[in-house]
Amino acid sequence: MSEAELVVDGHELTNCIATGNVSQVWEATNTATGQSVAMKLLLPEALTDADHKRMFKHEVSVIKQLEHPNIIRYIDSTLNKKQHYYTMELFRSSNLKSLIRADLHSVHLRLRKLMECCAQAFGYMHEKGWIHKDIKPDNILMTKGSEVRVIDFSLASKGSSSMGHMMTRKKNIVIQGTRTYIAPELIRREKLTPAADIYSLGILFYETLTGRPPFMAGNPNELLMMHVRDQPDLPSSYHPNIHPEADALVMKMLSKKVKDRHESMQQVFSEVRSVKLFRQEPEEFKKAKMAKTAEEQATTVDQRLDSRADHQRTSSGAPAPPKPAPAKPKTATPAAEKPAAATPPSRAPQAAPPVPASQHQPMMPQQPMQYPPMQQPYMPQYPGAQYPM
Structure with a gap:
């Protein structure tokens, strides 16, 4: 954006928080009041597309109706030919997807609070008649203090609304960015109910427990078929500290048939509060x-x-x-032999003849070897001199 574009209706855009295909989210400051807000605005190229403008207006109409502690708070909006934007509370935190990738242990320390907040937020939406349809870690914000906010209502719809029918008919809208979390009945083009959100939230819970979603595939169509066809592995098969009660909770939410899931988000909330999530406390x-x-x-x-x-x-x-070496075996001492028979005495040996006196020579004492003095190194001696020059 140019410097002129960094000011929108008295809001100075200071930091780009996120960029999508057709929109951006900015941190902005109201130049009149000094209030810091988050602004979601439609990109200029998207303003020429009627479908993009219609979906943006739809998102604004949904968020206007929602007031809940765990849903991002709407402030204001402007929708005209030149620009489409709305402002909301600035919630300084990372999304759940980045938290899972960065430090799963930290997420586990706050997991029960996260699950409770999500179940309450989506339960509130269902009471208002809205189905989110895009539940995924990217659309959940959480602070270190365990405060939670749900964001992005562009796909939210009421099952019988024209917007809901449009979204279930168009493949590019239904599966865009949601293949990993989409419910089987939406893939089969069946009736949209709140149970679709329960399934998607079950996948989110699975990912927060294990660090990975239950289904992964390189081919998009194969991934969709896995939702319809395959049974996921137990979460505990990927993380040894997950309790069997947490396995049961998540697997029920991921049932292929709607009737086999929890009846409502309120049921999910009640079970989340009572089950054991881990065998040991995460820190231990x-x-x-x-x-x-x-x-x-x-x-x-x-x-x-x-x-x-x-x-x-x-x-x-x-x-x-x-x-x-191995020890030698001890041998038995031989018995004492009988003394041999006495040998008869023999003739005494004769003495050697005496040596003449002339042959006796005194032995000369051996001369000691000459060694140099120990205090100085050996140096050769020269005639007429006692020390080398």
Whole structure:
């Protein structure tokens, strides 16, 4: 945007929060009051498309009717030929999708509060006659203090409304950005009911528990067929700390048949409050996992050091440390032999003849070897001099 475009009806756009195919969300400041708001505006190229303008007007009409602590608060809007925008409360937080990717453990610490807030927000919408139809982590905001807001009502509809029929007829609108979270009955073009939101919220719960959605495929059509055809694995098969009661909650929400799911979001809310989500508290589970990892790493280091020592000894040609020799078996002491018979005395040996005195020579003492003095290095001696020059 140019500098002139960064001011919209007395609102200075200061920071682009998100950009979509046809719209942007900006942090903006009301130049008259100084109030900071979030502004969602239709991009100029989208203003020439009648369907985009109609959907934007529809979103504004929905959010105007919703007042709930867990739904983003609407402030004002302008819809004319030059621009389409609306302002809402500025809720400084990350969306749930980015939180799951960045730190799943942190999400687990706040998971029950998150589930309760979502069930209450969508239950309120259903009471007002609206079905969100685009429930996914990208459309949930959560702060570190566990405050939650639901956003983006562009696909919201009432099952019998013309907007609802239009959205269930047009493939590009129904599945755009929602293939991972769409209910089977919407894929089969069946009647739209609040149960579709229960299914989508079940997938969101599954992802917050495990860090991944239940169905993943490289082919978009195959992904849609998995919703219709395949049974998901239990959440606990991807995360060992998930309690069986949490498995049961999510699997019921993900039932293929509408009649097998919870009857309402109020039922979901009640069950969320009563079930056990984890076998251990997330913080205790994390500490135990870290301790186990540290122990395994220490064992691995010891094994590597032993292997390295063996390798160095083999490479240098040094023999391996000798193995202790096996102890020799003790042998029995032989019995004492009988003394041999006495040998008869023989003739005494004759003495050697005496050596003449002339042959006796005194032994000369051995001369000691000459060594240089220990206090100074050995230097050769020269005639006529005592020290080298």
